[in-house]
Amino acid sequence: MKPALAPALLLALLAPAQADDQSHETTPTDWGLENNVALSSLQDRISDGYRIVDIEVESVSPMRFSGVFVENAGAYDKPFRWETAATENDLDLAQIQGWRIVDLEPYRDVHDDLVFAYVAIPNAGSDAASDHGVEVGLVAAEVQDWVAANGAHRMTDLQVTRRSGTSYYTFCWVHNSGPLYSPWWYKLGLIVDGVEDYLSDRDARLVDFEPHAGTIHCSLLAVPSNGDPSLLDAPFRNLTWDEVRGLSESWASRPTDFERYSFQGSTRYALVLRRNESDLTFHAAYRMRDALRGPTGLDHGSTSGLLLREFDGAHSTVAGTNEHRTMRPQGLLRVAHHFAALRKVHLGEDSLATSVDVEIDAGGCPSTNGGATMPRPFTTALRDMMEHRDSFATDAFRRRYGEAAIEALAAGAAAPSIDLDGVLGCYAGQPDTATLRDVADLFGAVENGALGPLDELFVDFMSNSLDAPGSDHAWTDAIDDLLDASALVTLDRAALRNGIRVGRVRSLDHDGSGPDRAEGSLVEIPFIDGCEYRRLRFFVGAWVNDAHDAGDALEAQRIATEALLAHLVEAAIESWEDGGACLGWQNYGVPHMNSAGLRGTIGASGSRYVLENDLILDASGLPAGAVALLLVSPEEGFMAHPAGSMGDLLLGGPIGRDLGSIQAAGSGGVLRRPFDLTSVPTPGGPEAAQPGDVLHFQWWHRDVDPATGAQTSNFTNGLRVELR
Numbered sequence: 046m047k048p049a050l051a052p053a054l055l056l057a058l059l060a061p062a063q064a065d066d067q068s069h070e071t072t073p074t075d076w077g078l079e080n081n082v083a084l085s086s087l088q089d090r091i092s093d094g095y096r097i098v099d100i101e102v103e104s105v106s107p108m109r110f111s112g113v114f115v116e117n118a119g120a121y122d123k124p125f126r127w128e129t130a131a132t133e134n135d136l137d138l139a140q141i142q143g144w145r146i147v148d149l150e151p152y153r154d155v156h157d158d159l160v161f162a163y164v165a166i167p168n169a170g171s172d173a174a175s176d177h178g179v180e181v182g183l184v185a186a187e188v189q190d191w192v193a194a195n196g197a198h199r200m201t202d203l204q205v206t207r208r209s210g211t212s213y214y215t216f217c218w219v220h221n222s223g224p225l226y227s228p229w230w231y232k233l234g235l236i237v238d239g240v241e242d243y244l245s246d247r248d249a250r251l252v253d254f255e256p257h258a259g260t261i262h263c264s265l266l267a268v269p270s271n272g273d274p275s276l277l278d279a280p281f282r283n284l285t286w287d288e289v290r291g292l293s294e295s296w297a298s299r300p301t302d303f304e305r306y307s308f309q310g311s312t313r314y315a316l317v318l319r320r321n322e323s324d325l326t327f328h329a330a331y332r333m334r335d336a337l338r339g340p341t342g343l344d345h346g347s348t349s350g351l352l353l354r355e356f357d358g359a360h361s362t363v364a365g366t367n368e369h370r371t372m373r374p375q376g377l378l379r380v381a382h383h384f385a386a387l388r389k390v391h392l393g394e395d396s397l398a399t400s401v402d403v404e405i406d407a408g409g410c411p412s413t414n415g416g417a418t419m420p421r422p423f424t425t426a427l428r429d430m431m432e433h434r435d436s437f438a439t440d441a442f443r444r445r446y447g448e449a450a451i452e453a454l455a456a457g458a459a460a461p462s463i464d465l466d467g468v469l470g471c472y473a474g475q476p477d478t479a480t481l482r483d484v485a486d487l488f489g490a491v492e493n494g495a496l497g498p499l500d501e502l503f504v505d506f507m508s509n510s511l512d513a514p515g516s517d518h519a520w521t522d523a524i525d526d527l528l529d530a531s532a533l534v535t536l537d538r539a540a541l542r543n544g545i546r547v548g549r550v551r552s553l554d555h556d557g558s559g560p561d562r563a564e565g566s567l568v569e570i571p572f573i574d575g576c577e578y579r580r581l582r583f584f585v586g587a588w589v590n591d592a593h594d595a596g597d598a599l600e601a602q603r604i605a606t607e608a609l610l611a612h613l614v615e616a617a618i619e620s621w622e623d624g625g626a627c628l629g630w631q632n633y634g635v636p637h638m639n640s641a642g643l644r645g646t647i648g649a650s651g652s653r654y655v656l657e658n659d660l661i662l663d664a665s666g667l668p669a670g671a672v673a674l675l676l677v678s679p680e681e682g683f684m685a686h687p688a689g690s691m692g693d694l695l696l697g698g699p700i701g702r703d704l705g706s707i708q709a710a711g712s713g714g715v716l717r718r719p720f721d722l723t724s725v726p727t728p729g730g731p732e733a734a735q736p737g738d739v740l741h742f743q744w745w746h747r748d749v750d751p752a753t754g755a756q757t758s759n760f761t762n763g764l765r766v767e768l769r
Contacts, residue, residue: 573624701726
């Protein structure tokens with residue numbers, strides 16, 4: 046249909062920037078859905094800063110609409126125009142005035158006249174088509190003829206209406222060239238169960254999906270996936286309204302096309318989804334759900350979420366979807382009891398030296414009214430609760446403090462949505478609830494000092510070794526596979542692996558028969574930043590509610606957390622590969638001249654790897670026969686001529702004296718000392734060095750003042766050693 050001049054009603058919001066068609070754009074944005082609402086609800090959403098991208102007319106008496114929206118900002122920021130009850134002349138005029146129609150909904154009004162609701166954007170900039178238009182009310186054969194006669198055009202939006210048993214097609218089209226060029230496919234009257242195969246055979250993704258009312262058929266438009274999977278197949282139709290938003294966010298996606306229709310006497314919905322999160326978030330969520338689709342696993346009735354947060358100063362989210370959604374966390378809420386117990390100890394309201402009355406395990410779950418108990422040491426009960434996932438120990442702490450007190454302590458740590466009802470994955474009735482963000486915030490509160498000196502106990506009482514009994518060997522195997530595939534030398538692989546520390550809180554594999562599972566972990570991984578060894582901490586978590594069974598939920602949870610963990614390990618490996626050229630030790634400071642007319646110098650050889658314990662420290666340029674002592678400290682410092690020395694002390698903080706190093710320099714002014722990293726001298730006694738420790742060394746030696754002949758001392762320069 047070619048444009049003809051006629052008046053039109055303009056409803057538009059003007060914005061300066063252009064963006065790609067919203068069905069192709071993957072920049073994360075806020076989005077919204079309105080379902081079967083009055084026109085005023087669409088207008089309100091637009092007034093709140095959203096742009097309508099898909100409009101559906103649900104009924105004409107009364108007038109009811111549905112709409113899909115994106116926040117009109119950033120990559121989606123552009124002018125737009127929309128109308129309801131437009132005539133064909135109105136469509137013509139909009140195009141004459143420079144608008145390109147991107148969504149078109151034909152319908153019959155109360156007078157049985159054909160009218161339209163539409164959305165349009167300016168035909169300018171990156172959205173400009175050299176030719177564009179709409180075609181209205183074609184039967185299938187006419188659509189096929191149009192496509193055959195217009196090979197340089199492609200459809201961008203397709204609508205199907207049925208009248209007197211016949212399907213009629215209305216669509217928008219553009220000249221398929223320039224920035225808008227794309228290969229494309231269309232299919233009319235496809236049986237809906239064949240959609241997935243149709244897309245898979247063409248490596249395509251949907252941009253429009255139209256169920257044929259009252260039939261098992263549909264029509265669709267598709268474009269190449271370009272590596273992004275299409276998200277619509279069998280699970281994404283016949284949805285209830287309650288499933289629509291949760292499903293979209295579980296897939297880390299947003300709707301681009303929304304259809305409301307009748308199915309077997311009930312209102313159902315179909316969605317076309319487009320990724321709406323970072324690459325990491327989307328692919329972790331996609332793997333989590335896609336691996337388990339079908340008659341078992343995570344169908345459209347289940348919801349899920351994941352979160353990866355770095356505990357830096359800002360506690361920044363690296364990846365996440367549905368982390369704010371309320372879930373049924375099962376045994377994951379042991380962490381709230383653990384936090385409460387250690388918080389009370391830190392506040393002086395309880396003691397690690399006391400005992401806890403724990404119900405005697407008679408099999409199954411703790412009794413709702415309490416049973417016979419036996420005392421356990423406080424720390425044993427904590428470890429049983431966290432490392433061994435003992436529901437009886439968890440219930441003992443719940444009874445000790447009360448649910449309200451545990452919830453209040455969690456709320457004080459910025460986790461206000463934790464709601465305990467004595468379930469713990471065991472009891473029937475109202476379930477415990479929380480959000481994954483709340484659980485991460487509890488870990489974050491520990492990182493911020495809420496437990497004071499007990500923060501290490503918080504992690505130590507969990508299952509925190511990759512090789513510990515009961516640990517998830519799938520995680521261990523995944524880490525080992527990534528390390529084996531890396532370019533790291535063997536010692537770096539071992540040092541990185543040994544530096545990975547995990548404190549996990551998970552549901553029991555047999556926590557009841559319900560299909561809800563969740564887990565959260567504090568993961569510590571060593572990174573090399575420049576030549577500096579840094580231990581970074583992260584929260585890794587995932588949850589699933591309403592899977593077909595507990596096994597499916599656990600598998601999905603494992604897939605998601607393993608994907609997030611793999612991202613961290615790969616990033617750590619890359620940092621170690623980039624830092625491979627770092628020698629590991631570096632001299633600092635300028636020594637004073639000694640009585641031999643030389644400047645004493647400290648050096649190192651051997652290995653900086655704690656696992657090897659093969660660090661050798663030497664000195665050169667000393668006076669022959671001078672007795673020397675090796676000094677060590679975690680800090681660099683400066684003190685000029687201490688105790689009348691001719692040299693300067695270059696160490697600070699607590700300084701240890703390696704008494705086993707005392708020796709006289711040889712005739713060449715050289716000496717050598719193998720240094721035991723398992724017994725580093727400190728003022729408080731020897732301590733074992735750990736990967737990531739930075740030690741500072743300096744040799745003190747006896748000397749003679751050349752000017753006076755008086756006995757004195759001197760120092761070499763300093764040496765900074767970064768251990769791995």
